[in-house]
Amino acid sequence: xxxxxxxxxxxxxxxxxxxxxxxxxxxxxxxxxxxxxxxxxxxxxxxxxxxxxxxxxxxxxxxxxxxxxxxxxxxxxxxxxxxxxxxxxxxxxxxxxxxxxxxxxxxxxxxxxxxxxxxxxxxxxxxxxxxxxxxxxxxxxxxxxxxxxxxxxxxxxxxxxxxxxxxxxxxxxxxxxxxxxxxxxxxxxxxxxxxxxxxxxxxxxxxxxxxxxxxxxxxxxxxxxxxxxxxxxxxxxxxxxxxxxxxxxxxxxxxxxxxxxxxxxxxxxxxxxxxxxxxxxxxxxxxxxxxxxxxxxxxxxxxxxxxxxxxxxxxxxxxxxxxxxxxxxxxxxxxxxxxxxxxxxxxxxxxxxxxxxxxxxxxxxxxxxxxxxxxxxxxxxxxxxxxxxxxxxxxxxxxxxxxxxxxxxxxxxxxxxxxxxxxxxxxxxxxxxxxxxx
Numbered sequence: 001x002x003x004x005x006x007x008x009x010x011x012x013x014x015x016x017x018x019x020x021x022x023x024x025x026x027x028x029x030x031x032x033x034x035x036x037x038x039x040x041x042x043x044x045x046x047x048x049x050x051x052x053x054x055x056x057x058x059x060x061x062x063x064x065x066x067x068x069x070x071x072x073x074x075x076x077x078x079x080x081x082x083x084x085x086x087x088x089x090x091x092x093x094x095x096x097x098x099x100x101x102x103x104x105x106x107x108x109x110x111x112x113x114x115x116x117x118x119x120x121x122x123x124x125x126x127x128x129x130x131x132x133x134x135x136x137x138x139x140x141x142x143x144x145x146x147x148x149x150x151x152x153x154x155x156x157x158x159x160x161x162x163x164x165x166x167x168x169x170x171x172x173x174x175x176x177x178x179x180x181x182x183x184x185x186x187x188x189x190x191x192x193x194x195x196x197x198x199x200x201x202x203x204x205x206x207x208x209x210x211x212x213x214x215x216x217x218x219x220x221x222x223x224x225x226x227x228x229x230x231x232x233x234x235x236x237x238x239x240x241x242x243x244x245x246x247x248x249x250x251x252x253x254x255x256x257x258x259x260x261x262x263x264x265x266x267x268x269x270x271x272x273x274x275x276x277x278x279x280x281x282x283x284x285x286x287x288x289x290x291x292x293x294x295x296x297x298x299x300x301x302x303x304x305x306x307x308x309x310x311x312x313x314x315x316x317x318x319x320x321x322x323x324x325x326x327x328x329x330x331x332x333x334x335x336x337x338x339x340x341x342x343x344x345x346x347x348x349x350x351x352x353x354x355x356x357x358x359x360x361x362x363x364x365x366x367x368x369x370x371x372x373x374x375x376x377x378x379x380x381x382x383x384x385x386x387x388x389x390x391x392x393x394x395x396x397x398x399x400x401x402x403x404x405x406x407x408x409x410x411x412x413x414x415x416x417x418x419x420x421x422x423x424x425x426x427x428x429x430x431x432x433x434x435x436x437x438x
Contacts, residue, residue: 130325186246
């Protein structure tokens, strides 16, 4: 398949975090920030004010300085020295009283790192940046799917489905590109960026949101050069700019992955898949082959799809409501009637049947694959292949067959030490190695 540049899909709101001018702007109380400073110092030993600001991703002058003054008054930290005249260069050490407090807090919440944002700030940001704010048009769709050969009636259904920003159910025979189409939509969504917090605070508990595996950070031109020195007004560093997430799960998905995951060693929560996917796409691939029953999984999604909110539970028993602002995509090659009932299908906004390619589409795909792999095209050889291995045995065409057959041709040619070519002998070997009659 040929590479392509994803079109830029503009966000309606263009939301970004505000600058922090004082401690009140963080939405956090000085007690929580003091505990985070003490836990950081407990493991770091002596540390400067600017270094603490970098660790907590908060400005020193307007926030951390006030926290350190409070901790000095409480005799939990003291100044050991300085490398300059500014307060941020002071070298701080934790006292015995501060160490005792840090251990108490580590036993309660072990999270150390960037300071959290408030739950209200998180939900406001997601609603402003969510998948509903994305807009695509036919020209964008043509560019995003230009590397694919799709039947016209399939293509025209995809754009409105993406524009809805809600839910898509793609079904049909295996090998016709359902997952590839979904991933291509994801690349198009990635043309726009958004902000997510490193973590969120709720009821004194920490939920880690940013995930280096599932999120891709991008440079933020609106950030100033130094988040710790206080030289100038800075955007809130507790947020990180990322490509809109595209999170793909398959057979490994369990119900536990859709709830808050409590890390008993570090004593904080990891956000579930759908929370990490907020503002982007959540693709359930090979739907129906998960370790959980399809009906149980579908029942889990009925309320979020209809109400656009999800509910998660803390270990304390408190339920929290989060925005469900995700383009939810299901891909399956199993018969829909075996997986879903009418009530669920009613809640799926768009149902798209990904059909097998026509003979003309198959030829186009085959020629593209030959060109991309520098295999000389041979229309006579292609006619032989289709007659011998599709028409005669009444075999169904699949969009992935050309790619897989040319891979076989390349393997055989490499083994024989010859240039790849579509000779009758090599095509017979390739087809006989690839197709299994059952």
